[in-house]
Amino acid sequence: MTPNADNADKYRVKSLDHALDVVEALGHGGRDGLAVTEVATAVGMSKSSAYSILQTLLRRGFVASHGSGPTRRYRLGLSFAYLGDQVTSQTGLREVAMPYLEELTRVAGLTSRLAIFDEGYAVAIGRIDGPGTIRIAPFLGRRELPHATAIGKAMLATLGDDEVRAIIEPIGLLARGPNTIVDIDTLLRDLHRTAERGYAVDDEEDTAGVVCIGASVHDRTATCVGAISVTALKHEMRADAAAEIGALVRRYADSITTELGGR
Amino acid sequence: MTPNADNADKYRVKSLDHALDVVEALGHGGRDGLAVTEVATAVGMSKSSAYSILQTLLRRGFVASHGSGPTRRYRLGLSFAYLGDQVTSQTGLREVAMPYLEELTRVAGLTSRLAIFDEGYAVAIGRIDGPGTIRIAPFLGRRELPHATAIGKAMLATLGDDEVRAIIEPIGLLARGPNTIVDIDTLLRDLHRTAERGYAVDDEEDTAGVVCIGASVHDRTATCVGAISVTALKHEMRADAAAEIGALVRRYADSITTELGGR
């Protein structure tokens, strides 16, 4: 028995893993949720197993359901809203930064975001939507590539070359947009320029047609604890406006840093 | 065997229930998280079981850990930030309402919130913090009593008396603050007045020293889909200011309703 024994199952609770599959499936399920059979096929398990898992999550408020009988559908419940808020609030950074983000969005007229580092990736923990009708980069909590985003490069630029290499090495320089930097030396040069001028620029490096400008935030020990950024469509931001916006973003980042007692 | 057979275990995945206990414990764990033993005692299970659950959640990004050896501590991971954002975004209401909330907070100088109905309770799904240093009612996703909050009463006031009774009956009129309405007839009178003037007032009914003013939001079928509110300390809001703020909140709620094509 135990034919291959990857050792990957050590301290793994299989049924919990299955339940997490269900949760993630529901997370991608969209507005009207998923039916039991859809969940079962999505995670590759039997209908009745999916049913039991859904019932358990339902009783605990982790999923909600509407409809009954053959029209019944399940989606994630409000418990996740509560826990997600707890997580993003646990970083005291968010409480301090959000008022500045609101002002930045109002002044610049652009969607702004707040992100932290998580195992080498940039993860947004706060967002203020701009007046535009289209929603750009709307996700919180999703890992984003550090070398392809303004928010990631702003944070990388605060580190030494060897630290950057150590972070990038396991992730790799994947091409995401038309201008993604896929060469480590080019990236390091870009980061040096970023450090000099005080703000990072993502010019269609992550998504075609989208430009971002970001700047880092520091705590009282002068270490980088996060970054803020604004996002715009390419045609909204002309080349000469970038420097102006960059200075603005940098100014707000510095204000947050100051309130944290940092730099 | 099966000595009492409550029938409560039907379609219950016990190990998943245990894992949810762990998640909730971590949710209340605060900034620096919980140690394995703390988790085990909090949920009432063995150390090794808690360890396996934590390891499984860790590998999936649902918890994060820092430290190692005897100083290792666990807290909820950023997956919850992502899923929580998904949940609150699934209600299209949030995307429409948040820009108005931002403006309302700026104009009124007070923390404002957006809430929906969830099985008779009011649940906040969006928030813009005001300039004050103290954080009032900061939670998202937590169920709040409908009869004791401005946001809840604003929604109740859009219903008929019998519907209100049907909602209140299973919940009860629990006393929360100094002025909580604990009598159903008094509540109904308050709701009638709320409907007439267009905004609800919570004058220390939920929390001592805190007053809230809320107004309901409607969709194109004229049914109430949620409510917004502002929160202030009692000494910040004089009696004559309430009517002014009430009209303001009501105006912003109407703007959201209009953008939804409603009323």
Add this chain to the structure above:
DNA sequence: AACCCCGTTTGGTGATACCGAACAAGATCT
């Protein structure tokens, strides 16, 4: 009205979740 589809229920069994106890490695105290 008949068909079909899908949510719900049931029962059995092989896998496994849980526990108790031992091991190891920092932290704390003297």
Add this chain to the structure above:
DNA sequence: AGATCTTGTTCGGTATCACCAAACGGGGTT
């Protein structure tokens, strides 16, 4: 600095239970 205590981590066995296949029943659709 050394001893001791506390706490995270590992391991093995067994009663439990998570999973599946198949059957049931009720809406929705044609």
